[in-house]
Amino acid sequence: MPNNVKGAGTGPTIKQLAQTLGMAHSTVSRALNDHPAISDATKERIRRAAAEFGYVPNTAARMLRTSQSGIVGLVVPDIVNPFFSRVAKSISSLAMEHRWQVVLSDTAGDPERERLAVESLLRTRAEGVIISVTEDPLPETIEMLGRLRVVQFLRSHPSIRAPVVKIGDFEAVATATAHLQSLGHTNIGFIGSPASLSTGFERRSGFLSRFPSRPPEEDLVVCGPVTPEFGTEAFLRMISRDDPPTAIVLGSASYSQGVAVAANRARIQIPEDLSIVGFGDTYLNEVLLGGLTTMVLPLQEIADTCVETLRLSFAQSERAAEAGDGLAIIQSLPARLLLRSTTRKLDV
Known part of the structure; x- marks a missing residue:
C-alpha cells in the first residue's frame, strides 16, 4: 500500500485516494456517490481501492456540502409484531446496499411517540422515512412528514400524500x-x-x-x-x-x-x-x-418495494417533488393461502 495514502492515524481523504489512483478528485467523489455520469467499471475500481486503503466517508462534511445525510427513518407501531420485525430487518439490509443509515423507531401505536420520532428524524436531517402510521396521527406529524420523502407501508392515512406499499x-x-x-x-x-x-x-x-x-x-x-x-x-x-x-x-x-x-x-x-x-x-x-x-404475506417483496419506491423518490427532481407529481401511488401486493393442519371439512 502506498505510504502517501493514509495520514497520521487516519483514513485517506478523497484527494489522497484520487492522487493514488491517478484520477481527478471530482471523478473519485462522483464515483463514491454513485453519480450516473461515471461508468460502472470505474465506480467498481474506485470502490475497491477505497475499501483496500481504508477510506471512510466524512458524513458530517457531506451533510454540510450537499445537505444529504444518508439517514433514512423506519417507523413502525410494534417491533415485537413478527411482520414488522421481519420487514424491518429486510429493509435495513437493503438500505445498506444504497449506503443509507436506518434509524428505527417503535411508536407502540402512540401518536405522540410517532410525532417525536418524526421530529427527531427532521432534526437529524433525515432524507426520507418509511412509516407504518398509527391509528390517528397528530396534525403536527402529518405536517412534518410533508417535509420528508415518505413511503407508507402496510398502514396508510389519507392525509399523508405519499406512496403506499400495502398487502391486498x-x-x-x-x-x-x-x-x-x-x-x-x-x-x-x-x-x-x-x-x-x-x-x-x-x-x-x-x-x-x-x-x-x-x-x-x-x-x-x-x-x-x-x-x-x-x-x-x-x-x-x-x-x-x-x-x-x-x-x-x-x-x-x-x-x-x-x-x-x-x-x-x-x-x-x-x-x-x-x-x-x-x-x-x-x-x-x-x-x-x-x-x-x-x-x-410477501414480506421480502414489501421490503424491496418500499426501498425501491423511496429510492425513486430521491431520484425525482425537486420540481416534481414540490408539485407532488406521481407520488400518491398505491402498490398492493397479494398474499397466498398456505394449507397446513388447522382446517378441516365440517362434519354434516
Missing part, C-alpha cells in the same frame, strides 16, 4: 374465509384490528364480503388491539356463545399465539372442534396448533 388485505381475508366456506363452514368468526386502521377496515370488509345476503352476527366479528392478549380474550368470548362458530379467521399474526393459548385453556381441539386460518406466517406457525393454516 381485503382479498387476503376474503380468500381465507372462502377456504373455510369451501369446507362447509357457515358459522364463521373473525378477530381483527380496529376499523379505524386502514388495514383493519380492509380486512374486516374482506371477511364481510363473503356473506352478501346474510352478514354474521355482531359478536362473531370482534375487533380490538393488535396483541396476543386480545386474541385470547376474543377467542374465549366467541366460543362461549350459545352457538359458537365452527371456524375463525384471524386478521393479524399477533392473534395466533393468543388464540393457541385460549384453545389450550378451553380444551378446544384444533381442527377437530374448530378450524382456524391465520394471517401472516412465522417460524412458530409451523408448530403452532399442529401447523397453522394461514395467509402468507
Whole structure:
C-alpha cells in the first residue's frame, strides 16, 4: 500500500485516494456517490481501492456540502409484531446496499411517540422515512412528514400524500374465509384490528364480503388491539356463545399465539372442534396448533418495494417533488393461502 495514502492515524481523504489512483478528485467523489455520469467499471475500481486503503466517508462534511445525510427513518407501531420485525430487518439490509443509515423507531401505536420520532428524524436531517402510521396521527406529524420523502407501508392515512406499499388485505381475508366456506363452514368468526386502521377496515370488509345476503352476527366479528392478549380474550368470548362458530379467521399474526393459548385453556381441539386460518406466517406457525393454516404475506417483496419506491423518490427532481407529481401511488401486493393442519371439512 502506498505510504502517501493514509495520514497520521487516519483514513485517506478523497484527494489522497484520487492522487493514488491517478484520477481527478471530482471523478473519485462522483464515483463514491454513485453519480450516473461515471461508468460502472470505474465506480467498481474506485470502490475497491477505497475499501483496500481504508477510506471512510466524512458524513458530517457531506451533510454540510450537499445537505444529504444518508439517514433514512423506519417507523413502525410494534417491533415485537413478527411482520414488522421481519420487514424491518429486510429493509435495513437493503438500505445498506444504497449506503443509507436506518434509524428505527417503535411508536407502540402512540401518536405522540410517532410525532417525536418524526421530529427527531427532521432534526437529524433525515432524507426520507418509511412509516407504518398509527391509528390517528397528530396534525403536527402529518405536517412534518410533508417535509420528508415518505413511503407508507402496510398502514396508510389519507392525509399523508405519499406512496403506499400495502398487502391486498381485503382479498387476503376474503380468500381465507372462502377456504373455510369451501369446507362447509357457515358459522364463521373473525378477530381483527380496529376499523379505524386502514388495514383493519380492509380486512374486516374482506371477511364481510363473503356473506352478501346474510352478514354474521355482531359478536362473531370482534375487533380490538393488535396483541396476543386480545386474541385470547376474543377467542374465549366467541366460543362461549350459545352457538359458537365452527371456524375463525384471524386478521393479524399477533392473534395466533393468543388464540393457541385460549384453545389450550378451553380444551378446544384444533381442527377437530374448530378450524382456524391465520394471517401472516412465522417460524412458530409451523408448530403452532399442529401447523397453522394461514395467509402468507410477501414480506421480502414489501421490503424491496418500499426501498425501491423511496429510492425513486430521491431520484425525482425537486420540481416534481414540490408539485407532488406521481407520488400518491398505491402498490398492493397479494398474499397466498398456505394449507397446513388447522382446517378441516365440517362434519354434516
